[in-house]
Amino acid sequence: MRAIRLNEFGPAENLRYEEVATPEPGPGEVRIAVAAAGVHLLDVMLRAGEGMGPFPKPELPATLGREVAGTVDAVGVGVDPVLVGRRVVAHLGNRAGGYAEFAIIDDQALLMLPDGLPAEIAVSMVGTGRTALAILEVAGITADDIVLIPAAAGGLGTLLVQAARRVGAVVVGAAGGAAKVEAVRASGADLAVDYTVADWADRVREELAGRSVTVVLESVGGDIGRDALELLGRGGRLVTFGWSSGTAIPDLAEAAADAGVTVENPLGPRMMNRPGGIKALAEAALAAAAANELRPATTTFALPDAAAAHTALATRKTMGKVVLVP
The missing domain is CATH 3.40.50.720 (NAD(P)-binding Rossmann-like Domain)
Structure with missing residues (x-):
């Protein structure tokens, strides 16, 4: 498969579009054919070799990206094969690997995509959307x-x-x-x-x-x-x-x-330990997007142009969520 690889910490140009081995799902895992991958400011910091909070510098070579949406392509031992072909979205957490044609994730992390919800919208809501809802919980905004x-x-x-x-x-x-x-x-x-x-x-x-x-x-x-x-x-x-x-x-x-x-501060331990957990926030964010109650703006880049996406995000030349698409 093709993926964006970081072989050395440094500028955005260090993100290279390369051929790598297609990963195979292990027990309890699924492989997602990625239709959209989220880009975050955290990725920019990690690419430069700067860890942040619970996110340490990745081991090199690395493929960044913690949010993906797409279609289940294969399943590992112990996973219901009925999932193959289902449209899903997931937050990959510290595992990362979203800037690629295929990504691996534990099947328990999957969220089913509501009918008609585009992948780039879903990938915006699974991470950024859930964070927005966590902020709003703490803010308690009224009329x-x-x-x-x-x-x-x-x-x-x-x-x-x-x-x-x-x-x-x-x-x-x-x-x-x-x-x-x-x-x-x-x-x-x-x-x-x-x-x-x-x-x-x-x-x-x-x-x-x-x-x-x-x-x-x-x-x-x-x-x-x-x-x-x-x-x-x-x-x-x-x-x-x-x-x-x-x-x-x-x-x-x-x-x-x-x-x-x-x-x-609504994030960190407060968000991770909230009643219902953070997966419930992601589910609520997806539902809000499907109901057109919240609609993220997106700026999209082709996967091979991940370096340009990082540069644009770091220099504040993007609007909305930055998303990589095939």
């Missing part, structure tokens, strides 16, 4: 809230904008550049602003006309994250789940205490 979402044109941000609007909240979406701002507006945000403009926070204050932001769903960090925190009124909630800028919000604990706001 009384004014919600600010930096990075609102990204894979997570697009879903969070849609979800906050569905419950009736006022939604302020921030993104970088005119095209992304327009995409945020199209996702349903009441106000869309360009956070690369120096006075973006002042514009938000002006548009809100004396009202304060009550919830921030923050994943950018750095100065943008700090500006977002300062838009919160006293008693507001900062839900933080990353820093795509490369740095955390400066002096977060002190700044939050001074502002009189609470800070919560």
Whole structure:
């Protein structure tokens, strides 16, 4: 089969489209003919040789990619052969291997694809969608809230904008550049602003006309994250789940205490140990997409162009979830 291989840590160009042995499913495993594979910022870090939290640097050579959708192609011993030919989606976890024509996964990790749901949508929801639902569980957004979402044109941000609007909240979406701002507006945000403009926070204050932001769903960090925190009124909630800028919000604990706001992180142990587990979140995310309640935006690249996908994602030139397709 053909797969994207990383033989040496470093720049995106180190991702090579190569011929490798087709994997065989072992006991309790299935092989998926991959129709779509998700690309994540975590993959960019791992490619560069940077581990993150529970995700250590992979052993080389490696095939990255933790989210796949496709069709069961073969099954191992102990797996019901009726699965062959079924459309499925799965999160591969630390096993990875999604950037390939075929991927192996434990049969217990499989989720059946709802009828009519495209593979690229499903692969967006099995990882990014379940994370969005975990964030929303913690945020507890209601129709009384004014919600600010930096990075609102990204894979997570697009879903969070849609979800906050569905419950009736006022939604302020921030993104970088005119095209992304327009995409945020199209996702349903009441106000869309360009956070690369120096006075973006002042514009938000002006548009809100004396009202304060009550919830921030923050994943950018750095100065943008700090500006977002300062838009919160006293008693507001900062839900933080990353820093795509490369740095955390400066002096977060002190700044939050001074502002009189609470800070919560919905990911890590909290997400992994939630009642019902994370597989239930993925099932709920797929169901929401099938019902057209949440619809992820995607930017697709052909599998051989994985290096270009990494470059575009790292330089913030993508919108929505980045997906590789055959």
